[in-house]
Amino acid sequence: MKDRWNNREDNSNENNTINKRKVLVCCGTGCLANNSLKIYNELKKKIQLIGEDIEVDTLVKSTGCNGLCEKGPVVKIIPDNISYFQVKVQDVDEIIDKTILKGEAIECLLYYDVNKKQRIRYHGDTNFYKKQYKIALRNIGEVDPINIDDYIKRDGYKALKKALFEMKKEDVIDEVNESGLRGRGGAGFPTGLKWRKCRSIDNFPKFVICNGDEGDPGAFMDRSILEGDPNSIIEGMIICGYAINAKSGYMYIRDEYGLAIKNMSKALFKAREKGFLGKNILGSKFDFDIDIVRGGGAFVCGESSALMASIEGRVGEPRAKYIRSIEKGLWNQPTVLNNVETFANIPPIINNGSDWFRRIGSKDSTGTKVFSLVGKVKNTGLVEVPMGTTLRELIFDIGGGIIGDRKFKAVQTGGPSGGCIPDRYLDVGIDFGSLSSIGSMMGSGGMIVMDDRTCMVDVAKYYLSFLAEESCGKCVTCREGIRMMQHILEDITNGKGKEEDIDSLLELCEAVKECSLCGLGKTAPNPVITTIKYFRDEYMEHIINKRCPAGVCKELTSFYIDKELCKGCGLCKKNCPVDSIKGTIKSPHEIDISKCIKCGSCINSCKFNAVKIGGQINAN
Structure with missing residues (x-):
């Protein structure tokens, strides 16, 4: 087998791969941090060494994020439908010997469902994946993000061709408007309405901006799309440019997102080579190109007017909104700004039609929403579900419930400016109106789950x-x-x-x-x-009582052991970092308050609920 894979070079000229067995190695940021690139290179090298002796021609691809981030690195073998999690470099030989050559699954690498207590061969059969509906994430984990042919084979740029040669500009806007798509960056403004208003303004030049300045703690939705499927965003932006009569676009990407910037730069270069960007796109006489602008490193630059100020080279400060950016935006010209996920939804809407999109989700919040599900939940990762899915379904069905089966306390949605939702609202559907009605917000899609040890x-x-x-x-x-x-x-x-x-x-x-x-x-x-x-x-x-019920605020917390409940297992003593717990096996233990640093490791490790939380010592 010839070496087509010069580390991470684009393989756009590779043909006749449709019948190959594919080994897909997740090379999203999370998996890269756990050596997935070494796994990818090792698989590629060893499969090539087998040479002509290999019975099934195998193609190794590196892909974007598969979603189940804490279980990475992830390796999928297609069409065998075998998925391996938490793969290590030393597992490569066994994967080749047993799975690639013999088609056998390696039990210890399969996904383990902690609730069902069983191994699952194919990731699509897990609750985490089978309960999702992917539109914005449709290609991530399936395509090599810097191989434009991978994207094209999955109907990439089909929507652009349809828009340019089969639809009038107003028809494109009508389709987007009738789909009910609302901005996925947080405000939820109707996308089609924004495009229509901008198109109606007779002032040129006009601009299209993609907001990739994702700064919410715990959020990585846009990052994953930028890294794993950059062409979907490019295609959406070109379609927008065509619809509103704009010739220039800007991709504003958070400066810390190095892999996203790298993959997007390569995707833009290849799109120009293929004729999807630049002058006279596909012979349509429509000109449009996109430049990347690295974010200024400030959270406030995620706000539209501050973002535009940053692109212009000014301090990223917001302005009053009595004049909308669709009238006077970038350089005081009409500008459409949407976020990454919004643009990723545009090609499927054009391909499949607005009626198809409206059938997904709820009446006033159509389609799907991508969330980063993190915190005290068993399955952390990237999730895309239809609007209207309940918090309970997302946290307990897809997320697998609370770590250690502790009690659910709250979920914080909408980033740092979102609200904390208690358990009484777990059956509320996730959409713009429902979240707003209980004091929270959709935001860009960050979702942080908290248990009873959260203050x-x-x-x-x-x-x-x-x-x-x-x-x-x-x-x-x-x-x-x-x-x-x-x-x-x-x-x-x-x-x-x-x-x-x-x-x-x-x-x-x-x-x-x-x-x-x-x-x-x-x-x-x-x-x-x-x-x-x-x-x-x-x-x-x-x-009033000078006590933190969760045992988090150290000035208001003390720990003690209930001797009647303590079984003397020794776990608390073993996990105490300062050796402040005394006791022998099978005898009640005791905490030396003078040594205790109130870290909470004792209460977290106790299986018998014997460690209790007290209040401030010697409180007045």
């Missing part, structure tokens, strides 16, 4: 600390109001809280929400408002 006051403090750091400081309410709330929460978690602090926080929330200039300030109070609304008793425990 909600500390959570609110964490998000405000993040937002205070990321505020551009342009408006006083955001700059000073967020910091004032942060200081009050610090006092509460340090045992200095007062009952009137709750009212002070809510007053500040109202001021910041009403008077801030951009979305960062207007939504910053959400974590505080929802944690007070749904977990007020926890605030009062901190303030």
Whole structure:
């Protein structure tokens, strides 16, 4: 077998691969961090060494993220439908000997369902995958992101050809508008309506911008699409440019996303080579090209007007929205800005029609939504589900439930400016209206799951600390109001809280929400408002009883062992990092408070609920 794989070079000229057995190695960021590139290179090298003796011609591909990130590196063998997880370099020989040559599955590498207590041969049969519906993520994990032919073989650029040669520009906008697609970046503005308004403005040049400045803690949805399927975003942007009469596009990508920038740069180069970008695209007399702009490193640059200021070379600060960017955006010209996921949805809508898209999801929130499911959930990773899927389905069916089967406490949706949702709303459908009605928001799709060892006051403090750091400081309410709330929460978690602090926080929330200039300030109070609304008793425990019920705030926490419940197993002693627990096997143990650093390892490791949480020692 000839060496077609010069490390990670594009293989666009490779033909006749349709009958090959494919070995797909995930090379998304998470798997790369666990040596998946070494696995890919080792598989490629050893399969080539077999040469003519190999019975089945095998093609090794590196792909984008497969979604189940914590189980990586992931290796899939097609068409055998065998999926391996947490693969190591030393597993390569066995994979070749048993699976590639003999078609046998290696049991220990198959996905293990912790709830069903069984191995599953094909990843598509797991609850994590089979309950998803992939549109934006349709190609990720299946194609080599820098091989444009891989994308073309999966109907890539078919929608562009249809738009250019079979549809009028108004027809394209009508299709997008009738699909009900709403912006996936957070605000949920109707995409087709935005495009139509921009097209109606007779002022040139016009611009198309893709917002890839994903800065939410725990979020990696856009990153995965940028890294794993860049051509889907390129195609969506070209179609938008055609529909609104724009000739220039900008891909604004977070500077820390090195692999995304690298893969997108190669994809743009190949798209120009194939005639999909540049002058006279596919002989249509339509000109359009895209440049990459690296993000300025500020969270606020995810806001549309701040992002445009950054592209122009100015400080990334927002402006008032009495003039919309579709009228005066980049360089004061009409501009359409959508996020990565929104553009990735455009080609399937053009190919399959608006009626097809509207049948997916809910009435006012059509289609699917991509989420990064992280936190205290068994299956963390990238998930795409129809709008209207309940939180319970997402967290317990797809996510597998809470780690250690602990009690679910809350889920935070919508990034640092989202709300914390308690268990009473687990059966609420995930869509724009439903989340807003309970004080949260869709946001870009970050979803952080929390268990009973999570302190909600500390959570609110964490998000405000993040937002205070990321505020551009342009408006006083955001700059000073967020910091004032942060200081009050610090006092509460340090045992200095007062009952009137709750009212002070809510007053500040109202001021910041009403008077801030951009979305960062207007939504910053959400974590505080929802944690007070749904977990007020926890605030009062901190303030009145000087006790953190979750055992997180160290100034308000002490641990002790209930001797009647302790079985003397020794796990708490074994896991204590400072040797503060005394006791012998099968006898009740005891914590030496003078040595305890309140890390919580004892309560996390105890299987008998014998470790208890006390309050502030010697509290006045």
